[in-house]
Every structure is written in C-alpha cells, then in structure tokens.
Amino acid sequence: MRLLTKTLTVISMLGGLTAGTQVLAEPFKVGVCYDLSKAYTFATPQVSQAALDLAKLINKKGGIGGEPVEVIVRDHGNEPQRGIECYSRLSREGVFVFDTLSTPVSLAILPRAMEDGRILMQSLVGRGDAVDGTVFDWVYPIGPTYWGQAANDVAYIKQLHDGDLSDVKVGFVYFDYPFGQEPIEILQTLSEKEGFELELYPVPLPGSDQAGVWSKVRRDKPDHVIVWMLGGAHVVASKEMQRNRIPMEKYISVNWLNEVDIANIGNEAAIGLKRGTNVVGGQDVALRQEMITELYDKGEGSGPLEKTEDVFYNTGLAMYSIVFEAARRAAEAEGLPITAQSYKAALETLEDYDANGLMAPITVTAEDHGGGGKTRIEMWDGETWVPQTDWISEYSDVVWDVVKESSSKYGE
Incomplete structure (x- = not known):
C-alpha cells in the first residue's frame, strides 16, 4: 500500500x-x-x-x-x-x-x-x-522538544520586531526544576546569536507564590515574557500581571496551558495571551x-x-x-x-504525518526521532485561539548543535 x-x-x-x-x-x-x-x-x-x-x-x-x-x-x-x-x-x-x-x-x-x-x-x-x-x-x-518550542517562540518574537532583536528584552519565567530549566541553554544561545537581552525569573514550586517574580518583571520591563509553567501557576501569573499592570500580550506560554486555565483566568482577562502548540x-x-x-x-x-x-x-x-x-x-x-x-x-517511515490535520506534520527518520519540531503560536481572543504563525521549525541548526553537544555526552 x-x-x-x-x-x-x-x-x-x-x-x-x-x-x-x-x-x-x-x-x-x-x-x-x-x-x-x-x-x-x-x-x-x-x-x-x-x-x-x-x-x-x-x-x-x-x-x-x-x-x-x-x-x-x-x-x-x-x-x-x-x-x-x-x-x-x-x-x-x-x-x-x-x-x-x-x-x-x-x-x-x-x-x-x-x-x-x-x-x-x-x-x-x-x-x-x-x-x-x-x-x-x-x-x-x-x-x-522544549528546546525547539522555545526556539520557535524566539522566532515569533523576531517576526514581531521586523527581524531585528538587538534592542529587545525577553524575560523567561520558569518553574525552577528540570521541566522549567530545560529551555535555558537554547534561550541563552539565541540571545548571543540574535543580540537580545535575556532575563531569567525562576519560580519555586508549586508556583503559588509569584509576587516577587512579577514585581521584578514590572521593574525590568521585558518586551516579551516566555513562560514555562503548568496548570494553576498560569492563573497565579495572570493575577500578578494584572496587579503589576503588565499587559497580557507579553505572555507566551509553553504548550501546557488549556481551556480550564483560560476559564480560571477569565475569558476577557486572558485576551492577548499566547501559547506555543503542536496540536490543533x-x-x-x-x-x-x-x-x-x-x-x-x-x-x-x-x-x-x-x-x-x-x-x-x-x-x-x-x-x-x-x-x-x-x-x-x-x-x-x-x-x-x-x-x-x-x-x-x-x-521511521512517518513522513508529513499530521493525523488528518490534528497536529503539526511530522517526519521521523533514523537520525531525527523528533519529527521536525514544528509548532505554531496561538493567541486567545476572548472566545478562541487564533493562529499567529504557520507551523514553523526555526533555528534548527542552533537546536541541533546543542542536541549533538548534549547527546555526545550520554553514557559518560
């Protein structure tokens, strides 16, 4: 067949x-x-x-x-x-x-x-x-991977600034354990490559206390905030953003943000919030x-x-x-x-497989077990998620350099 x-x-x-x-x-x-x-x-x-x-x-x-x-x-x-x-x-x-x-x-x-x-x-x-x-x-x-997803977030931010990130400040708010820490190396590498300023804001688990983090974000005034947290921590973050008068449009979440989180934030309050995703x-x-x-x-x-x-x-x-x-x-x-x-x-025979439009197309090979790493950025408009990009996989050379450097140490 x-x-x-x-x-x-x-x-x-x-x-x-x-x-x-x-x-x-x-x-x-x-x-x-x-x-x-x-x-x-x-x-x-x-x-x-x-x-x-x-x-x-x-x-x-x-x-x-x-x-x-x-x-x-x-x-x-x-x-x-x-x-x-x-x-x-x-x-x-x-x-x-x-x-x-x-x-x-x-x-x-x-x-x-x-x-x-x-x-x-x-x-x-x-x-x-x-x-x-x-x-x-x-x-x-x-x-x-979280590396590829973070790289695609940076590519989206670059698109918003007409291809020039030299005067841009990006904040990274993250759970201070392996899940949240995962994208840091890629973000630091891209910061050096593209010239944007990167500010790191670790959040202690379980994420219920973020007052100090968002007060610092308010003082530092990053242009965009990439967020690597889960579940109810998004709701806490949104309340702190409102308290500090930080526009929701700055928020770009990891894929782990769903309809329950939006409902808890409030449909109107969440307008402008963005997330990366590989699933429709x-x-x-x-x-x-x-x-x-x-x-x-x-x-x-x-x-x-x-x-x-x-x-x-x-x-x-x-x-x-x-x-x-x-x-x-x-x-x-x-x-x-x-x-x-x-x-x-x-x-390893899967090629441009998207489950009939359910997800970003994947192509798996013996060398690339990730399938290409495509995501897109979506924005909440008060009623639904609106795509802001096509399915993209950017900075793949940078991501793979880090992949190869890291994988070469496996078993040492």
Missing part, C-alpha cells in the same frame, strides 16, 4: 481495519505509565482518556491487521522509582512501547529502555537531546468528532465527555494516533506479531 496522505481520515490511516476481521487473542499493548495522582493531573486524565478511546475505536473496527490493541494505564505519581516499577512489570507482560508523560520518570526509564530494546515514546517531556536517533536509538520524543485545539477536529459519534453518543467513552473538550484530549489523540499508525505500518510491512524491531522501523 502506498504511503497514506493527509486527505484520508485518521481511522483509515490507522487502517486496514475491517469489521468482522478475526481478532487474535494477544493484543498489541501500549504501556501508559502516567502521573494520575500528583503533579500532572491537569493533563494526564485527558491524555490517557484519549488513548483509551482511540484503542476502543480501533478495536471496534477490527483491530490492526486483525490484532486488537490494548492501552494499559498505570499511576506512577511522578515518582521515578514507581515509574521504573511500572515499566518492569509491564515489560514482563509483553509490553514494548511505553509513554510516561513525565520528565523525571522518562529520565529514569530511558537507560533501561535503551538496554532492553524497548520503545520509549517521549512526546513533550524528557531529554531534549533524545531527538538524536544516532545515540538514543530506542527513544522517540516525537513532536517539539477546539472541538471541530475530525478525529474528536469521530470519537463522539462512535463512542460517546453510544455511552462507550472512556471518561467524562467534558474532558474531550480540552486541548489536552486532542494532544492525547495526536500522540496515540502516532503510536497506532506506526503499529499499523509495522503489521503491514512485516506482518504479525508486531515486534519491537518492526515497530521501530515503522516509526
């Missing part, structure tokens, strides 16, 4: 799904070891619900190549040791594709996955240099509509309907569309059962 194009429906892309196909007893299993109880509960319920829904939909249509799929969800509480236990237990049950949605847990599992020859999907978390497939051959951070938000996405028709209208959804109205649900659909599309390609290319090796090879 020739490569599928983005004009096909996602379910066809996950394809060869024929109703009435004989379903095998042993499913293709995906291990979803997530934090469902502590730090990341603002996103993990929606993402895991989307994964479960997608598996249900595929199985209703006969599975992949006649083989059912199974998503196994376990809680690791964002604790590396519990994540390792989840990985080890599910490995013994025949799982060889894993996702953690946690940087600390991903970092803990990564050496084991590399040694064991199991796939670690690492979208939007984990080591930024793991996009280097020549070093991290079993790790696939498909989608934008909103409820009119084709695959989400398929879920409503085939599952939720029939009382077969994997969780509350309102969770499907969140951009993080769409994020889950995007992530697991990739997971299952690779499984379909593996079954088509090398037959059943799908193995870790056939699955790995299939991942």
Whole structure:
C-alpha cells in the first residue's frame, strides 16, 4: 500500500481495519505509565482518556491487521522509582512501547529502555537531546522538544520586531526544576546569536507564590515574557500581571496551558495571551468528532465527555494516533506479531504525518526521532485561539548543535 496522505481520515490511516476481521487473542499493548495522582493531573486524565478511546475505536473496527490493541494505564505519581516499577512489570507482560508523560520518570526509564530494546515514546517531556536517533536509538520524543518550542517562540518574537532583536528584552519565567530549566541553554544561545537581552525569573514550586517574580518583571520591563509553567501557576501569573499592570500580550506560554486555565483566568482577562502548540485545539477536529459519534453518543467513552473538550484530549489523540499508525505500518510491512524491531522501523517511515490535520506534520527518520519540531503560536481572543504563525521549525541548526553537544555526552 502506498504511503497514506493527509486527505484520508485518521481511522483509515490507522487502517486496514475491517469489521468482522478475526481478532487474535494477544493484543498489541501500549504501556501508559502516567502521573494520575500528583503533579500532572491537569493533563494526564485527558491524555490517557484519549488513548483509551482511540484503542476502543480501533478495536471496534477490527483491530490492526486483525490484532486488537490494548492501552494499559498505570499511576506512577511522578515518582521515578514507581515509574521504573511500572515499566518492569509491564515489560514482563509483553509490553514494548511505553509513554510516561513525565520528565523525571522518562529520565529514569530511558537507560533501561535503551538496554532492553524497548520503545520509549517521549512526546513533550524528557531529554531534549533524545531527538538524536544516532545515540538514543530506542527513544522517540516525537513532536517539539522544549528546546525547539522555545526556539520557535524566539522566532515569533523576531517576526514581531521586523527581524531585528538587538534592542529587545525577553524575560523567561520558569518553574525552577528540570521541566522549567530545560529551555535555558537554547534561550541563552539565541540571545548571543540574535543580540537580545535575556532575563531569567525562576519560580519555586508549586508556583503559588509569584509576587516577587512579577514585581521584578514590572521593574525590568521585558518586551516579551516566555513562560514555562503548568496548570494553576498560569492563573497565579495572570493575577500578578494584572496587579503589576503588565499587559497580557507579553505572555507566551509553553504548550501546557488549556481551556480550564483560560476559564480560571477569565475569558476577557486572558485576551492577548499566547501559547506555543503542536496540536490543533477546539472541538471541530475530525478525529474528536469521530470519537463522539462512535463512542460517546453510544455511552462507550472512556471518561467524562467534558474532558474531550480540552486541548489536552486532542494532544492525547495526536500522540496515540502516532503510536497506532506506526503499529499499523509495522503489521503491514512485516506482518504479525508486531515486534519491537518492526515497530521501530515503522516509526521511521512517518513522513508529513499530521493525523488528518490534528497536529503539526511530522517526519521521523533514523537520525531525527523528533519529527521536525514544528509548532505554531496561538493567541486567545476572548472566545478562541487564533493562529499567529504557520507551523514553523526555526533555528534548527542552533537546536541541533546543542542536541549533538548534549547527546555526545550520554553514557559518560
């Protein structure tokens, strides 16, 4: 079968799904070891619900190549040791594709996955240099790393200043732990390259006290503020910005900002706020509509309907569309059962794959396990998110220089 194009429906892309196909007893299993109880509960319920829904939909249509799929969800509480236990237990049950949605847990599992020859999907978390497939051959951070996302934010700011950043001051407000610290090296590199002034504003966890940070932002008067925080910390930041009379238009968030955050900030108060994203938000996405028709209208959804109205649900659909599309390609290319090796090879055939317009197009190769790192900037207009850029992947040479420098030290 020739490569599928983005004009096909996602379910066809996950394809060869024929109703009435004989379903095998042993499913293709995906291990979803997530934090469902502590730090990341603002996103993990929606993402895991989307994964479960997608598996249900595929199985209703006969599975992949006649083989059912199974998503196994376990809680690791964002604790590396519990994540390792989840990985080890599910490995013994025949799982060889894993996702953690946690940087600390991903970092803990990564050496084991590399040694064991199991796939670690690492979208939007984990080591930024793991996009280097020549070093991290079993790790696939498909989608934008935080390095690439921050670089695209700088490219957007440069666009706003007619290509000249020499007189621009950029603030970086970030959680003072690995997730928040991740973009600093790229921002510092780009500051030297483009000549803008970079001010760093660390925020202590859990982000409930930001008064001192935003008072300093008020005094320093940066032209733009890139923000690497999560969940309710965005709401706290917005209140401090209002208190300090800092325009919301200056705020450019990491992708982890959703409709719940906007509602808590207030639709009107959030006008002008921006975020980077690699997933289309909103409820009119084709695959989400398929879920409503085939599952939720029939009382077969994997969780509350309102969770499907969140951009993080769409994020889950995007992530697991990739997971299952690779499984379909593996079954088509090398037959059943799908193995870790056939699955790995299939991942590296993804070219301009966008799940029928659900996300930024990705192209995965043996060298680039990130898929190209495209994002776009969106702005809240009081009712919806309005794209401010096309899907872009800028400063890729700078990002890859840092990737190569970092990945070369792995194992030292």
